[in-house]
Amino acid sequence: MQTTKDYVKLFFKQNKFVAFVSALVFIILSTTYSIVSWIMQVIFDYMAGNSTYSFESILLMLGGYLFVAASLFMVQRSVYPRFLEKAMNQYKEAVIKKLFKKSYSDFLITNSGTYLSVLTNDCERILETYLKNIFEFIQNIIMVVSSLTLMLYYNSLLTIIAIVIAMIPMVCSLLTARSIATREEQVSKTNESYVSLTKDILNGISVIKSFKVENEAISRYQNKSMQLEHTKKMREQTFTVVSACGTIAYMLTQFGVMVIGAWMIHEHIGTMTAGMILAFINLMNGILQPINALPRIYGGMSGAKKLITKMSDYMSNAKEDTGETIKQPLANIALQDVSYAYDTDHTILKHINLQLQAGKSYAVVGPSGAGKSSLINLLMGYYQNYDGSVHFNNYELKQISKYSLYEKITLMQQSVFIFDASIWDNITLFKQFPDAEVDRVIHLAGLDHLISQKGRDYQCGENGSHLSGGEKQRIAIARSLLKKSEILLVDEATSALDNETSANVTQSILDLQGILRLVVTHRLDASSLKQYDEILVMKDGALIERGNFDTLMDSKEYFYSLYTISK
Numbered sequence: 001m002q003t004t005k006d007y008v009k010l011f012f013k014q015n016k017f018v019a020f021v022s023a024l025v026f027i028i029l030s031t032t033y034s035i036v037s038w039i040m041q042v043i044f045d046y047m048a049g050n051s052t053y054s055f056e057s058i059l060l061m062l063g064g065y066l067f068v069a070a071s072l073f074m075v076q077r078s079v080y081p082r083f084l085e086k087a088m089n090q091y092k093e094a095v096i097k098k099l100f101k102k103s104y105s106d107f108l109i110t111n112s113g114t115y116l117s118v119l120t121n122d123c124e125r126i127l128e129t130y131l132k133n134i135f136e137f138i139q140n141i142i143m144v145v146s147s148l149t150l151m152l153y154y155n156s157l158l159t160i161i162a163i164v165i166a167m168i169p170m171v172c173s174l175l176t177a178r179s180i181a182t183r184e185e186q187v188s189k190t191n192e193s194y195v196s197l198t199k200d201i202l203n204g205i206s207v208i209k210s211f212k213v214e215n216e217a218i219s220r221y222q223n224k225s226m227q228l229e230h231t232k233k234m235r236e237q238t239f240t241v242v243s244a245c246g247t248i249a250y251m252l253t254q255f256g257v258m259v260i261g262a263w264m265i266h267e268h269i270g271t272m273t274a275g276m277i278l279a280f281i282n283l284m285n286g287i288l289q290p291i292n293a294l295p296r297i298y299g300g301m302s303g304a305k306k307l308i309t310k311m312s313d314y315m316s317n318a319k320e321d322t323g324e325t326i327k328q329p330l331a332n333i334a335l336q337d338v339s340y341a342y343d344t345d346h347t348i349l350k351h352i353n354l355q356l357q358a359g360k361s362y363a364v365v366g367p368s369g370a371g372k373s374s375l376i377n378l379l380m381g382y383y384q385n386y387d388g389s390v391h392f393n394n395y396e397l398k399q400i401s402k403y404s405l406y407e408k409i410t411l412m413q414q415s416v417f418i419f420d421a422s423i424w425d426n427i428t429l430f431k432q433f434p435d436a437e438v439d440r441v442i443h444l445a446g447l448d449h450l451i452s453q454k455g456r457d458y459q460c461g462e463n464g465s466h467l468s469g470g471e472k473q474r475i476a477i478a479r480s481l482l483k484k485s486e487i488l489l490v491d492e493a494t495s496a497l498d499n500e501t502s503a504n505v506t507q508s509i510l511d512l513q514g515i516l517r518l519v520v521t522h523r524l525d526a527s528s529l530k531q532y533d534e535i536l537v538m539k540d541g542a543l544i545e546r547g548n549f550d551t552l553m554d555s556k557e558y559f560y561s562l563y564t565i566s567k
């Protein structure tokens with residue numbers, strides 16, 4: 001299992017050189033702060049007439065300093081953003097890959113708004129409060145060390161006094177830093193539910209409008225949005241308090257050192273010049289500024305680490321797909337005494353015994369709640385804790401790798417997901433295929449007319465909003481044909497379509513050759529049902545009858561009454 005540390009390491013993977021050069025530039029730039037103080041002392045002493053440097057050499061020093069600083073900024077411009085870019089790309093890539101390692105049922109446990117938040121808001125916060133702060137942190141440490149060194153050179157007694165006084169803001173920093181991390185975590189949590197609700201409302205906009213519940217939807221949105229803005233306000237308040245504490249402590253310290261320095265000069269303690277005192281006060285900033293920034297940096301970094309830990313927890317049930325690969329072509333699927341319960345009190349599938357032969361077509365019928373979709377989901381490998389056995393050839397479903405399973409099997413549901421891309425991309429799902437191969441499945445799925453009318457590059461819109469239900473279903477058929485899966489599971493795929501389109505789509509599925517088809521249907525239409533090799537009849541989670549249309553009608557049992565009532 002990957003820990004927070006492992007994810008943090010990803011920022012630096014194959015990114016160490018750029019990180020090193022960036023850190024080096026930050027370090028050198030931070031030491032130039034002491035050089036500025038020293039140049040200030042030289043200029044001030046020159047003004048007072050007790051400098052050993054000529055005016056020309058001071059100008060040369062200034063020019064040299066500006067040249068070095070400008071060159072360093074140029075290097076920083078080139079390496080620092082590159083480090084951030086690669087670090088974030090690697091992190092996001094790892095998260096999305098981990099996400100796809102989750103089984104579908106594990107994926108569903110967490111609300112999709114959470115994943116959205118993890119990949120958007122949290123990534124942004126990690127960039128701002130962790131990655132950028134690493135360098136600021138290094139810069140601040142070096143600034144403190146170089147400033148202290150020069151201060152000690154000027155006057156060790158005043159330096160010690162300054163360090164003692166600087167303890168005040170340091171303690172302040174440490175006391176307040178944790179509260180920022182906590183606030184950061186609260187904002188992230190609230191953002192998750194905000195994103196979930198917003199997504200829900202936008203997806204359900206047609207229901208909301210047609211049921212005239214806009215006001216209720218707006219009020220739910222407002223509540224959530226206010227909650228989010230409230231936690232953000234609290235975070236901002238914490239930042240302000242932390243900042244104010246730092247600033248007050250900072251001012252106290254600076255005035256303290258200034259007053260003691262003035263007193264020392266007045267009392268002739270040590271050998272300080274006025275230029276040195278000026279440089280000293282400036283150097284104090286080199287200590288106080290980092291200390292002042294410490295709560296923000298430390299708090300931000302620990303907050304970001306909490307976000308990484310939270311993400312890592314969400315991904316903790318992602319598993320490597322280590323199961324077996326089905327090597328031979330599919331011969332059959334065999335279910336032996338299979339029972340399944342979503343929860344211990346309700347058994348949904350009861351003692352199912354079933355053999356399905358490669359290349360044949362099966363209709364699954366039964367009343368609502370009979371367990372038809374549950375059977376399909378079981379074959380998709382969504383449930384691992386069923387009783388009995390399910391074999392694809394000789395491989396037990398629980399042992400098969402999902403990658404191998406989904407090479408063999410395709411699921412077509414009522415709601416086909418259509419990407420906001422071209423018809424072509426929706427069929428190929430962004431993979432490369434020979435044009436002739438795609439044209440063949442377009443023809444088989446009955447999409448010729450749509451393509452000739454609109455063109456293969458026609459944009460389907462968000463979730464296929466520019467297409468009809470039948471066109472979406474045909475795209476789903478074309479996808480599965482292109483994938484060359486040996487098993488097609490169809491779950492009420494045509495129930496949302498009008499009779500004619502539904503009959504056409506069903507016929508396209510029935511005409512497919514060499515594919516095992518298991519079709520859940522509510523439409524008890526004799527002309528279609530007669531074409532299936534077998535009809536499986538389910539009731540209360542059990543498989544109660546099976547046979548072809550004529551046999552089932554002749555036996556005048558449950559299917560017979562189901563069919564007769566539907567007419």
Ligand SMILES: Nc1ncnc2c1ncn2[C@@H]1O[C@H](COP(=O)(O)OP(=O)(O)OP(=O)(O)O)[C@@H](O)[C@H]1O
Pocket residue numbers: 342343348366367368369370371372373374375
């Ligand atoms: N995720 C779930 N958690 C708990 N119970 C569930 C879940 N999904 C389905 N069920 C229950 O399992 C039973 C069978 O549902 P299933 O969807 O398999 O029936 P179905 O025959 O496909 O029904 P329909 O024809 O209405 O789609 C129902 O009682 C349903 O409430």
